[in-house]
Amino acid sequence: MHGVADGARITPGRIFRIFLRLGFTAFGGPVAHLAYFRDAFVVRRRWLPEADYAEIVALCQCLPGPASSQVGMALGLRWAGLRGALAAWCGFTLPSAVLMIGLALGVLRSGDGLPAGAVHGLKLVAVAVVAQAVWAMARVFCRRPAAVAVALLAAAALLRWPHAGMQLVVITAGAILGASLWRVEVRPVSAETPRAVADWTSRVALLLFTALLVALPVLAHAFPGSAAAVFAAFYRAGAWVFGGGHVVLPLLESSVVSPGWMREDTFLAGYGAAQALPGPLFAFAGFLGAGIQAGPGGWAGGAWALAAIFLPGALLIVGVQPLWQRVRRWHRMQAALAGINAAVVGLLLAALVDPLWASAVADQRDSGLVCVALLALGGLRVPVWAVVGAMALAGWALGAA
Numbered sequence: 001m002h003g004v005a006d007g008a009r010i011t012p013g014r015i016f017r018i019f020l021r022l023g024f025t026a027f028g029g030p031v032a033h034l035a036y037f038r039d040a041f042v043v044r045r046r047w048l049p050e051a052d053y054a055e056i057v058a059l060c061q062c063l064p065g066p067a068s069s070q071v072g073m074a075l076g077l078r079w080a081g082l083r084g085a086l087a088a089w090c091g092f093t094l095p096s097a098v099l100m101i102g103l104a105l106g107v108l109r110s111g112d113g114l115p116a117g118a119v120h121g122l123k124l125v126a127v128a129v130v131a132q133a134v135w136a137m138a139r140v141f142c143r144r145p146a147a148v149a150v151a152l153l154a155a156a157a158l159l160r161w162p163h164a165g166m167q168l169v170v171i172t173a174g175a176i177l178g179a180s181l182w183r184v185e186v187r188p189v190s191a192e193t194p195r196a197v198a199d200w201t202s203r204v205a206l207l208l209f210t211a212l213l214v215a216l217p218v219l220a221h222a223f224p225g226s227a228a229a230v231f232a233a234f235y236r237a238g239a240w241v242f243g244g245g246h247v248v249l250p251l252l253e254s255s256v257v258s259p260g261w262m263r264e265d266t267f268l269a270g271y272g273a274a275q276a277l278p279g280p281l282f283a284f285a286g287f288l289g290a291g292i293q294a295g296p297g298g299w300a301g302g303a304w305a306l307a308a309i310f311l312p313g314a315l316l317i318v319g320v321q322p323l324w325q326r327v328r329r330w331h332r333m334q335a336a337l338a339g340i341n342a343a344v345v346g347l348l349l350a351a352l353v354d355p356l357w358a359s360a361v362a363d364q365r366d367s368g369l370v371c372v373a374l375l376a377l378g379g380l381r382v383p384v385w386a387v388v389g390a391m392a393l394a395g396w397a398l399g400a401a
Contacts (some may be wrong), residue, residue: 010047010079012087019072019091023279025385028126031351032123033068033280035133039377039384041075043136048078050140051341058340059312059324061171061347065238066282069093073317081197089310096279097286098340101302103270104291120394121369123360125391128373129384130356134348146182150174151338154346159354170343178339179332186313199322206319209312213239224259227304234285234308246258250286261292273277285309369394 018040020280034057041047056078060070064292069089076088106185143147154170196207223229241251258260277283277387289305290298327333361367373391376382 003241004261006369010084012076012080012083015076015080015084016087016091018065019088020094021071021091021385022096023092024386025278026127027122027278027388028356029281029351030066030068030131031348032356034348036384037068037071037075037131038133039129039135048075050137052139053249054141054341054344058171058337058344060317060322061167063313063316063320063345064241065316066280066310069280069282069310070313073314077197077317077321079317082201082318085314088244089314090280092394093283093306093310096274096277096283097306099289099303100274100283100285101299102272104287105298105303118368118396119359120399121391121393121395122388123356124366124369124395125373126358127352127360127370127389128377128387130348130352131370131374132378134345134352137341137348141338141345146177147338147342147345150177150342151346151349154343155349155353156346158347158350162350162354167347170346171340174339174341174343174346175336177337177340179336182335182338197318197321202319202322205315209239209315209319213312223263225294227295230289230301230304231308234289234305235312237285238282238309239312252285256288256292259294261294262288266291273340282306282309365398 022033022036022040024032038053039049042050042053056071056074057067060067060074063070069092072088073085076084076086078084080087087334130256138148138151142151150173154174157170158166178237182304198316212235216228220226220229220232237251237255250271253264253267253320257264267288270291274281274284274287283306285308286302289295290302292301296304297299361370369391373387375385377384
């Protein structure tokens with residue numbers, strides 16, 4: 001643990017408190033979460049440079065699992081090792097996980113748990129947060145015409161073929177273009193970046209990731225409907241999905257509806273509620289684990305499913321750290337990262353257009369609210385949590401009018 005720009009030491013407890021606040025206020029899905037993280041740690045606290053944050057985002061976009069949660073875990077790992085990663089995950093996931101498990105147990109019985117107008121206001125503030133992040137990151141990573149071209153082509157490709165696999169395609173293409181065509185000045189790796197985990201810890205994490213991927217289906221086949229079968233179903237979903245968020249839903253539906261563990265209408269009701277909550281959409285696993293007719297069920301079942309679906313992404317983040325620390329120093333890798341960063345700007349731009357703007361902004365009144373949120377965030381420097389609350393109230397008031 002070490003000093004940072006705000007003069008304080010970063011402890012697991014401090015990491016937990018900050019991510020807990022984000023877990024209550026970060027609405028809008030994984031792309032919006034990345035913008036919230038950037039505002040919290042790059043802009044406001046200056047705990048790491050913009051380029052380092054972009055590298056973490058690029059790495060997590062290339063790995064299977066919940067991208068925004070993996071970015072959070074990678075940040076916690078960077079500052080406070082394994083305990084920091086656990087603190088970041090617990091803080092960011094806890095609010096939505098508790099609500100999702102409570103919904104499954106019948107605590108939240110009224111619709112999606114929030115008035116429709118308030119949900120609409122939260123979608124609008126997510127548009128503003130992502131728009132601010134796109135502009136700020138484009139100013140840093142798209143200074144050359146070639147970078148602008150890569151970003152626009154990446155956005156066009158993602159809007160034309162909006163599939164999870166296309167995200168990996170455009171990031172890979174950006175890396176190839178950067179490594180092949182661009183010449184960049186080698187950026188020295190910050191001496192403040194600590195060695196997050198030992199090499200042997202990373203090797204154990206990768207070995208455990210692979211062993212569970214192979215062994216769990218065998219246990220599930222031998223003991224259908226057991227806790228092992230439930231863990232296997234959610235671990236598989238977390239290990240095989242690229243893009244996270246909504247992409248994991250078909251895998252979860254086939255895992256819990258097809259074997260008869262949960263009715264389809266119950267599954268869809270839980271999914272609808274998840275749209276109104278902050279934090280990672282993977283927390284939907286808590287609803288499923290608590291409500292399915294398999295495994296432990298209840299609060300224990302919800303926690304069991306959450307651990308299973310997030311575990312593969314966490315193991316990969318820990319496992320790739322030493323390799324990443326070495327290859328990021330290479331000249332070609334830094335050129336590739338320049339291309340990846342431009343592609344990530346395109347990814348954010350595409351997400352801003354669709355689904356965020358397309359699903360949230362319906363008329364001039366909505367556009368005006370987005371502009372107000374942008375002014376509050378960028379010009380007046382109002383805290384994100386305050387803007388989130390104000391926009392939710394504004395949406396609720398306009399919806400009730």
